[in-house]
Amino acid sequence: MVVTSAVRSFLFFVFYNAVLTTAFHWDYKHEEEWPDQCKNGKQQSPINLSRQTATEAIFPSFIFEYYDEIYRAEIKNNGHTAQIQLKVGVKPKVSGGGLLSTYVLDNIHFHWNSEHTIDEERFPLELHLVHYDSTKKSLAEALKVKGGVTVLAVLFYLSPDSDSEFDSLFDTLEQLNKVKINEVKPIERLDLGDFLPRDRAGFYRYEGSLTTPNCTEGVIWTVFTNGLPISTRQVKIFSNLKTESGGNMITNYRTIQELNDRKVQVKISPIEFSSASRNVAFPIVLPLYIGFSILGFGNKL
Numbered sequence: 001m002v003v004t005s006a007v008r009s010f011l012f013f014v015f016y017n018a019v020l021t022t023a024f025h026w027d028y029k030h031e032e033e034w035p036d037q038c039k040n041g042k043q044q045s046p047i048n049l050s051r052q053t054a055t056e057a058i059f060p061s062f063i064f065e066y067y068d069e070i071y072r073a074e075i076k077n078n079g080h081t082a083q084i085q086l087k088v089g090v091k092p093k094v095s096g097g098g099l100l101s102t103y104v105l106d107n108i109h110f111h112w113n114s115e116h117t118i119d120e121e122r123f124p125l126e127l128h129l130v131h132y133d134s135t136k137k138s139l140a141e142a143l144k145v146k147g148g149v150t151v152l153a154v155l156f157y158l159s160p161d162s163d164s165e166f167d168s169l170f171d172t173l174e175q176l177n178k179v180k181i182n183e184v185k186p187i188e189r190l191d192l193g194d195f196l197p198r199d200r201a202g203f204y205r206y207e208g209s210l211t212t213p214n215c216t217e218g219v220i221w222t223v224f225t226n227g228l229p230i231s232t233r234q235v236k237i238f239s240n241l242k243t244e245s246g247g248n249m250i251t252n253y254r255t256i257q258e259l260n261d262r263k264v265q266v267k268i269s270p271i272e273f274s275s276a277s278r279n280v281a282f283p284i285v286l287p288l289y290i291g292f293s294i295l296g297f298g299n300k301l
């Protein structure tokens with residue numbers, strides 16, 4: 001009897017500790033098993049965006065502080081994405097653009113293919129710049145509050161040439177396959193301004209969620225209407241990263257979620273507006289537009 005009781009206690013101990021120590025593992029092949037708000041939420045991300053259905057809005061310009069600077073950073077493969085964290089004392093900040101607070105940058109990471117679609121078109125890569133309210137201590141703390149976290153998303157379009165601005169990033173990305181998951185590699189020079197489109201005036205805005213478990217809602221999303229170029233060779237470097245189980249991370253995007261009763265707003269960039277109304281401003285705007293196209297402004301999403 002005593003032995004039986006001891007065995008029972010032992011089994012309970014083993015089971016209890018197994019529950020405590022087993023971290024929740026998730027992957028993109030089994031989205032239906034994602035927990036909590038991923039399953040039950042009504043304001044989930046990503047969504048399909050369309051100018052036809054979005055409401056045009058007039059937002060003030062974004063104010064980016066400490067964004068056009070070069071940083072030392074660290075990158076790691078966390079088993080779900082390549083994630084960059086800056087090594088800085090003063091963190092870059094964003095405000096304006098219709099945001100109700102000032103938000104500090106927590107991390108930058110990538111999804112391939114894109115998570116958001118535009119008129120159901122999916123892009124090869126999407127960059128997320130995850131920010132939290134500067135009045136909160138951390139991202140985790142800010143996630144507890146509606147509007148505590150804001151993500152800026154940049155969509156990439158395929159370009160025949162590799163953009164040399166990202167050379168050091170891709171060199172480091174290739175090195176991640178030589179180290180363990182979650183082991184960091186340094187990036188000596190990261191020009192943060194390169195991670196945003198040059199024209200930051202046009203964007204979609206809606207309220208959604210994190211796109212990975214636990215899919216916490218209350219996240220304010222900005223998806224820029226201007227993208228950045230990337231080559232097929234560069235996208236392939238991402239898909240060579242390994243998952244926790246050792247396979248290639250072929251893709252890491254969540255499927256499109258229901259809009260439900262949410263409203264999506266869009267701010268049209270004035271540059272785009274001018275080029276569209278060329279009947280009025282054609283002689284001035286066309287050379288300007290060509291100039292902007294050369295600079296990479298011309299790829300409207």
Ligand SMILES: [Zn+2]
Nearest residue numbers: 109111128211
């Ligand atoms: Zn993301």
